[in-house]
Amino acid sequence: MATEERKKEILEKLRNAVIQYDEDTAKEYSQAALDEGLEANDAIFNGLVSGMVEVGKMFEAQEYFVPELLMCADALYAGLDILKPHVKQLDLGVKGSVVIGTVEGDVHDIGKNIVKMMFDVAGFTVYDLGRDVPLDKFVAEQLRTDSDLVCLSAMMTTTMTGMKKVIDDLRKKNPHVKIMIGGAPVSQDVADKYGADGYAKDATNALKDAINMIESLKKMKDEVEAKKAK
Amino acid sequence: MKTSLKRELLDHGATVVGIAGLRGYLSGEIAHLDRAVSIGVDRKLNEDTLALLTRLQKRTVRFLKARGHRTLAIPPDSDRRKGTFISKLYSLFNHKMAATSAGLGWIGKNGLLISPGHGPRLSLATVLTDAPMRPDVPIEHCLCGECVLCIEHCPSQAITGAKWSRSSPFTELVRLGACRSHKTSKRQTEGKPNCGLCINICPYGRRLGTEAITRQNKQDITAKAQRTQR
Numbered sequence: 210m211a212t213e214e215r216k217k218e219i220l221e222k223l224r225n226a227v228i229q230y231d232e233d234t235a236k237e238y239s240q241a242a243l244d245e246g247l248e249a250n251d252a253i254f255n256g257l258v259s260g261m262v263e264v265g266k267m268f269e270a271q272e273y274f275v276p277e278l279l280m281c282a283d284a285l286y287a288g289l290d291i292l293k294p295h296v297k298q299l300d301l302g303v304k305g306s307v308v309i310g311t312v313e314g315d316v317h318d319i320g321k322n323i324v325k326m327m328f329d330v331a332g333f334t335v336y337d338l339g340r341d342v343p344l345d346k347f348v349a350e351q352l353r354t355d356s357d358l359v360c361l362s363a364m365m366t367t368t369m370t371g372m373k374k375v376i377d378d379l380r381k382k383n384p385h386v387k388i389m390i391g392g393a394p395v396s397q398d399v400a401d402k403y404g405a406d407g408y409a410k411d412a413t414n415a416l417k418d419a420i421n422m423i424e425s426l427k428k429m430k431d432e433v434e435a436k437k438a439k
Numbered sequence: 440m441k442t443s444l445k446r447e448l449l450d451h452g453a454t455v456v457g458i459a460g461l462r463g464y465l466s467g468e469i470a471h472l473d474r475a476v477s478i479g480v481d482r483k484l485n486e487d488t489l490a491l492l493t494r495l496q497k498r499t500v501r502f503l504k505a506r507g508h509r510t511l512a513i514p515p516d517s518d519r520r521k522g523t524f525i526s527k528l529y530s531l532f533n534h535k536m537a538a539t540s541a542g543l544g545w546i547g548k549n550g551l552l553i554s555p556g557h558g559p560r561l562s563l564a565t566v567l568t569d570a571p572m573r574p575d576v577p578i579e580h581c582l583c584g585e586c587v588l589c590i591e592h593c594p595s596q597a598i599t600g601a602k603w604s605r606s607s608p609f610t611e612l613v614r615l616g617a618c619r620s621h622k623t624s625k626r627q628t629e630g631k632p633n634c635g636l637c638i639n640i641c642p643y644g645r646r647l648g649t650e651a652i653t654r655q656n657k658q659d660i661t662a663k664a665q666r667t668q669r
Binding site: 229231274275276277279280283286318319322323 | 525
C-alpha cells in the first residue's frame, strides 16, 4: 500500500499528464496507481478527471485550443483504458445507459466524442452510434437497449433540424425517455422549441445534466410503479 | 534553441531537419501553432523507419515542452492510429507542405517531396509548435528541370508533367485515380500494392550516383530531340 505522500504524488502526476497531454506518463502512472494499491476510482476522479476539469477551464480561458483539448482527452483515455477494468464500484449514486450519436448528414463528432468520454468516465453504459446516424436508428436503438437517455449532436444548422424528428419519434414510442441535444448551432431556445429535456453547452455540463435527468426519470418510474402497486 | 534542437535530432538519427514558418498556411483549429519542425528520415530497407520517426517526434515534443512551448505531433502518414481524438485533426495538415516551407525540398513531378540530397526517399513526420524559432528559407519552385524519368516509367501514365510551385499548391501533378487503380490491380495480381517506380527512378539521391543518371537522362533527351527533328 502506498503512503499518503506517494499517493498524492501519483494523483498529481496523473492530473498533470492529462493537462500536459502526455499519454506516456498517463499510462505509466495509471499502472503505478494499480501496482501500488490505489483505488482505481480514486485515480480516475482525483487524478485524470481532475486534470480534465482544469483543461476545461484552460479551454474556456482560451489558453488551450481544440488540438490541445483533443490531445488531453487522448491522454485521459490512455489512462482510463488501464484503470477502468479495475473499477470496483462507482459511487455516483446513479447509473444509467445512454444512446449517443451525431444525426444524419453530419460527420462532425469531436464534441459528441468528448461528451461520450464524460459518460464513460462516470460509469454509464454508452451505446455510441457514431456519426451520420440515420434518424430511425436512434429510436430503434433506444427501444433495443431501453436506455434512460438519448443524446443527439449536430454541428450544422442544416442537420440540426433532423433532431426535431428524432425527438418527436422518440416521444411517440417512449414518453419517459430523456433527451439531450448539443452542438454548435444548438441553444437553450432550440432545445425548448424542439422539446428536448436538456441542452448541453459543453461536456461537463452534459454530464451534470444527464445525472440530474436520470435521477428525475428514476423517480418518475418509481412513482408510476408505486401507483400500479396500489 | 533552433540549432540545439536540430543538432539533437540529427544526432539521434534524423536525416534532415528543417523549421518552417507557417503563418497563414494553416486552418483555424491549428493556426496558433505556426512553426513546424519537419523531420525527414532516409528510408532504407530493413530499417524500422517508422519507429525511428516516432522516437524523433517524441524527442522533439519533450524538448519543446521542457522549454514551455505547445506541441502537436503529426505522425507519419503511414502510421496513423485511428480512433484517437486528435487523429481527426491530422487531415488538416500536410507533411510535404511543411517540408517545402522548411526548405527541405520541393514537390517533384511525381507529387513527392524531392530532397536535393535524398530525392523522394525520405519519410516525413512533423511537430507543430508555437516556439518562436526562426524559420528556414522555403523552396518555392520545382527543381526537377527537364527530367521526365518518372513520367516515362509510370505504368499507369498518372503523372501529368505539371510543375509544382509553392504559390499554386493545388495543381494536379498526379492523376490519383489512375495511380490508385494501378495499385489496386497490382494488389489483386501480386498480393501487394507496391509500385514505387517513380521513387526508384528519380535521379536525385539515387544510390547509383546522381551524375550517371542525369548524364544518361540528358543523352536520352538529346537523342529524343534529334529523333523528333528528323
